[in-house]
Amino acid sequence: MTKKNMSNLRGIETFVRAVEGGSIAAAARQLGISAAAASQNLGRLEKELGTRLLTRTTRSQALTAAGEVYFAHVSPLLDGLAYAKSELSALQDAVQGRLKLSCSVAFGRHVVAPLIPAFLARYPQVNLEMLMVDRSVDHVKEEVDASIRYRDVLEPGLVARRIGTSPILLCAAPGYLQQHGRPTTPEDLAAHSCLTFRRPLDGRVVQWPFLRDGMRFAPTLRIATVCNDIDTLAALAVASAGVTRLSTFIANPLIEAGLLEPLFLAADGPVQTLADPEPLEYFVCFRDRKHLPGPVRAFVDFIAEALKDHPLLQAPVWPAPA
Template sequence: MSHLRGIETFVKTVECGSIAAAARQLGITAAAASQNVARLEKELGTRLLTRTTRSQALTAAGEVYFARVGPILGELAQARSEISDLHHEVRGRLKIASWVAIGRHVIAPLLPAFIARYPKVQVEVMITDKNVDHLKDSVDVGIRSHHGLEAGLVARRIATVPMILCAAPTYLDLHGRPTEPENLNAHACLAFRMPNDGRLMEWPFLRAGERLAPKRNVVAASNDNDTLVAMAVAGGGIARLGSFVVNPLISQGLLEPLFLRQSGTGNTQSQADPEPMEFFVVYRDRHHIPAPVRAFVDFIVDALENHELLKEPAWPRMI
């Protein structure tokens, strides 16, 4: 067992980039992790890592050893997962990293039902709009929009979310209601700033099969959707928000949606519709999926299939 602990610590150290980071993932002290690697090197009779106070690197022997034992640890984890499945028991840790708005408004309220179904799964939730490193941050599964997809992660679409342009009735009564995307340049717009690259998120529309991103008069921006909501409700201008955020506020009369199709008019070629946003569940390896990850993916796909907050709000289009 000590040999296996040494291998696990060595592999985590290489993957995470440092002894300290590996120790955090394994739940042990940095001193204990260092001792595990040292014992492994002594048993093998060779140095696997060259370490200084600021950096580390694989030796030639370490590169060969890592290439061999890394996949073996994955196989062992998969074997444990499959044995648990045979006993109809899903157990273990599950760390979820979710984009903020959907995490707070959709994912978090669903988690108690998941935990009740799988009581032996220990759930941790990280809420951030920045793309996390699944390996270094020990994240098992992520919830991202299409803006956050990246190579190396398996992605499965879980929701197509209507994006609602909306404002407080007090603002619209004072400044008028835009009926075309081109009108937005004459209105106070509240924009979301992307945490990963600092860009302002576009407000794309679809019209007659063409995608357009109209000019806006951005008077304020934030990297937090709830801040934009508060500003919009207070009459600060027009915001573009997911249906799961604004539907309850629309039903209360605090916000009014714009650019919705009028009931009974059908689809017209001239109508400009806000482009929806797609959300995905992402994880690292399609071949070795731990039981808690597989259980969560199946659960969230089923839970979001007909979720009320992912529907376009009911409101007469005012033109």
């Protein structure tokens, strides 16, 4: 490839990344160059083409009519180049390159992070970045290759592969139950201190739904504490502050340690007339099924296999209270 062609390719890549990321600065970050170098790449490309592709001010940018046409043609070409590189790596049995992964804080901390050393040991040439946030993530603007989400926050335009389900448990500390008694029906929760979760994504306080005789209902709760961090709620429950609602990947280790007791469970599993009907279903999401880079493909397959029969995603067997 000639020096001129290489320069054009750098300019095209800068242009496409600037459009996808919303700014030249975003393109520069993704390409690992300075904003000034990215601006020069784009300027040389526009000079070569003899037309302006982007209108730029200090605060915004927008595609020109020529830019819209050019972007529609060259963006698939860059995707094709990335895919070709990924396919060559696969043929050489070498998964390598960047992988930026996004996940909710609690699921990332308790489930995903302990699995990462095994993934990196299998694929040592992958450069991993983990983004742990309890909010909606933009794959394009934040340069995220794959995200792990539960069903409520799936987005149109992303490919989603189901990787696991976490049952939901209501729990309290033995000390709290000794002092305040054990609730035996959902209606009993109105007389207990309930520790509830406010979703950072939309600010809603999460309800505690139950299923009885095929009907879903949410009982009245006496809310003692609201918090937007599920680990803090678990810590409050361990400290005998009240009853809380936890995913098994947080509750199970605390139950096994004797720090919490699950409620509404019988010896053979959840009591069907009191079972929470909506466990959290988790999916790994990515942008393009056809042009999947090697590191993304490897991670998707790895995490789906690792979460099969994962002990933190199983409801505990608990003796029925006397």
